[in-house]
Amino acid sequence: MTQDQIDDIFRENIPAYALDALDVEDARAVKSHLQTCASCRTELAEYRALSETLLMMTPPKTPPAALRRRLQGQLPSAQKRSSPRFVWSFNQLALGLTLIILLALNVSSYLQIRALQKQQVQLASQLQNGQAAIAMLAYPDTESLLIKADNISGTLLVDKSRNIAMILVWNLPQLDSTQTYQAWLIDPQGKRTDAGIFRSQPSQPYTSATIFSANDLTNFVGIGVTIEPSAGSPQPTGQRVFKVDF
Numbered sequence: 001m002t003q004d005q006i007d008d009i010f011r012e013n014i015p016a017y018a019l020d021a022l023d024v025e026d027a028r029a030v031k032s033h034l035q036t037c038a039s040c041r042t043e044l045a046e047y048r049a050l051s052e053t054l055l056m057m058t059p060p061k062t063p064p065a066a067l068r069r070r071l072q073g074q075l076p077s078a079q080k081r082s083s084p085r086f087v088w089s090f091n092q093l094a095l096g097l098t099l100i101i102l103l104a105l106n107v108s109s110y111l112q113i114r115a116l117q118k119q120q121v122q123l124a125s126q127l128q129n130g131q132a133a134i135a136m137l138a139y140p141d142t143e144s145l146l147i148k149a150d151n152i153s154g155t156l157l158v159d160k161s162r163n164i165a166m167i168l169v170w171n172l173p174q175l176d177s178t179q180t181y182q183a184w185l186i187d188p189q190g191k192r193t194d195a196g197i198f199r200s201q202p203s204q205p206y207t208s209a210t211i212f213s214a215n216d217l218t219n220f221v222g223i224g225v226t227i228e229p230s231a232g233s234p235q236p237t238g239q240r241v242f243k244v245d246f
């Protein structure tokens with residue numbers, strides 16, 4: 001186990017430790033870990049600060065007995081013996097609120113982790129495209145062709161011997177979620193073959209898309225890109241973004 005993994009185990013127990021809810025053995029383990037770990041001490045201090053904030057909130061006040069009797073005497077139900085009511089003690093209230101806040105913190109951490117995982121997938125695919133581009137550029141038979149259209153410029157890398165092409169374009173506009181970019185391989189008769197869909201990334205100024213063709217690229221004379229409904233189309237239906245002949 002790495003230090004980080006050990007740390008995670010202790011960190012999970014810190015909220016319970018702060019609430020004195022751990023059994024003796026676990027509490028002792030956390031306590032001895034805290035002596036050696038500054039980040040867990042910080043975590044504990046944060047939870048304690050949170051609990052203290054809750055404890056400082058105005059506790060429900062009990063009216064003075066005389067006032068209470070007088071008020072109760074004026075109520076229509078005064079003659080009836082009041083049934084015992086469940087009253088939250090101050091500690092129960094504080095514990096309840098603490099649990100709600102801890103729950104909220106957990107939910108927010110979970111959402112953050114999910115966002116990070118999504119970002120990680122995007123970054124991994126960007127990295128993969130970047131590495132593929134470098135590999136293609138290093139290969140002497142790779143053709144490099146200019147992509148030029150309204151407000152869009154870029155490069156099309158074509159490796160006909162290995163049937164790989166890569167689109168690298170700058171300033172490709174963001175599409176809304178109902179649309180996608182779709183690439184097409186164009187044969188000498190003008191027939192289009194689906195070459196995959198791709199989106200532009202909001203986090204970077206250029207967009208890259210790799211095309212691995214099942215057919216020999218020498219059977220084709222160009223690549224086009226259109227805007228299509230988000231799942232892609234069997235044949236181009238939308239506006240053309242650019243076309244490159246090779």
Ligand SMILES: [Zn+2]
Pocket residue numbers: 007010011033037038039040041
């Ligand atoms: Zn720690």
